[in-house]
Every structure is written in structure tokens, then in C-alpha cells.
Amino acid sequence: MKVCEAAVSNSLHEHWAVPDEVKDGREFILNPPEPELVLDYEIESRNYAKAGKASSDIKLTLKQLGVDPSVLRKIAIACYEAEINVVAHSKGGKMHANIYDDRVLVILEDEGPGIEDVEKAMLPGFSTADELAREMGFGAGLGLPNIKKNCDAMHISSRLGYKTRLNFFVLFDKLINGNTNEQ
Numbered sequence: 574m575k576v577c578e579a580a581v582s583n584s585l586h587e588h589w590a591v592p593d594e595v596k597d598g599r600e601f602i603l604n605p606p607e608p609e610l611v612l613d614y615e616i617e618s619r620n621y622a623k624a625g626k627a628s629s630d631i632k633l634t635l636k637q638l639g640v641d642p643s644v645l646r647k648i649a650i651a652c653y654e655a656e657i658n659v660v661a662h663s664k665g666g667k668m669h670a671n672i673y674d675d676r677v678l679v680i681l682e683d684e685g686p687g688i689e690d691v692e693k694a695m696l697p698g699f700s701t702a703d704e705l706a707r708e709m710g711f712g713a714g715l716g717l718p719n720i721k722k723n724c725d726a727m728h729i730s731s732r733l734g735y736k737t738r739l740n741f742f743v744l745f746d747k748l749i750n751g752n753t754n755e756q
């Protein structure tokens with residue numbers, strides 16, 4: 574019985590959130606095409622002084638590229654929650670933003686310790702935040718649900734004792750180059 578429980582808690586867990594209308598969601602996340610621009614960041618564990626810098630930089634870059642403010646807001650929220658999770662819950666990791674003409678794909682990969690039950694982690698209110706994270710104002714258990722709410726497709730996979738990998742993309746409603754119907 575014990576062996577069985579260990580096997581369950583240590584298996585790979587994943588969660589997909591891709592609405593039906595986002596037809597290429599899974600394929601795009603599993604096999605991302607060559608981006609127009611890539612932004613790379615190192616995210617340090619428990620470094621709250623630096624936390625949020627990568628997300629701000631991604632937002633600023635996309636703003637300069639002409640992404641709509643309402644879309645930028647969604648991107649900033651999802652990026653920030655994802656970055657803070659690496660700071661607060663992991664041993665550190667990397668964050669990349671792959672920029673395309675119609676979307677930004679954000680990829681986070683950390684050095685563990687992984688998530689025991691990803692479905693549970695996705696539930697609003699579930700948190701294992703430590704004392705320091707709580708002192709910093711985190712730990713409501715709303716980060717992952719907030720990412721899901723603000724992106725157009727997301728995938729998270731993890732396993733206890735291994736990396737956590739989170740991918741999500743946000744579509745730009747308008748094309749970056751301004752090819753809209755507006756005059």
C-alpha cells in the first residue's frame with residue numbers, strides 16, 4: 574500500500590487549459606515555432622527584491638512593440654504570478670518569452686522541488702507558501718488560477734522531486750504591426 578501511494582505521489586502530473594476556440598493551443602505549446610524575438614531571464618529563489626523584474630521587462634518590450642494595453646495587462650498579471658511562483662516555491666529557474674506576431678508564449682522551467690499534485694495546486698485557495706512568502710504578501714493560492722484566467726492557453730507539468738514547467742500564451746487581439754481594419 575505504501576509503495577503504491579509513493580508511486581502515485583511521484584508520478585508526472587500535468588494540467589492543460591485550452592479553450593475549444595483556441596484550435597492550435599496544445600500543438601503550439603508542445604512544438605513552438607521559431608519566434609520573432611526571444612527574451613531570457615534567470616529567476617532566483619527567494620529573491621523578492623528582484624521578483625517581478627522579468628515580468629516588467631516583458632511587458633515593457635511588448636508595449637514598445639505596440640501590444641494593446643488591455644492585452645498587456647493580462648500578460649503582465651500572468652507573467653508576474655508565474656515569476657513569483659518560481660521565486661517563492663522553487664530553487665530558482667528560467668523564464669523565456671517567445672514573441673510572435675500574433676502572441677507571446679511564456680515558458681518557465683525551474684530546478685524543483687516540483688509539485689506533488691498539480692490538479693490540487695490549480696485549485697483556488699490551495700497554497701504551500703512558506704512563512705517568508707506569506708510575509709511578502711503571497712500565499713493566497715490564487716496565482717495559478719489567475720494565470721489560467723488571463724491567458725489563452727496554458728500547460729503545467731511537474732513531478733515531486735523534479736522540475737516544474739509552465740507554458741502559457743496570450744494572443745494579441747491586434748497584430749503587432751498594426752495591420753488592423755482601423756484607419
Ligand SMILES: Nc1ncnc2c1ncn2[C@@H]1O[C@H](COP(=O)(O)OP(=O)(O)OP(=O)(O)O)[C@@H](O)[C@H]1O
Nearest residue numbers: 658662694700701702711712713714715716717737
Ligand atoms: N514553481 C513551483 N514549484 C513548486 N511548487 C509550485 C510552483 N508553482 C506553484 N506551486 C505550488 O502550487 C501552489 C499554488 O500556487 P498558486 O500560485 O496558485 O498559489 P500561491 O503561490 O501559494 O499563492 P499566491 O499565488 O496567491 O500568492 C503553491 O502554493 C505551491 O504549492
Ligand SMILES: [Mg+2]
Nearest residue numbers: 654658716717
Ligand atoms: Mg503563486
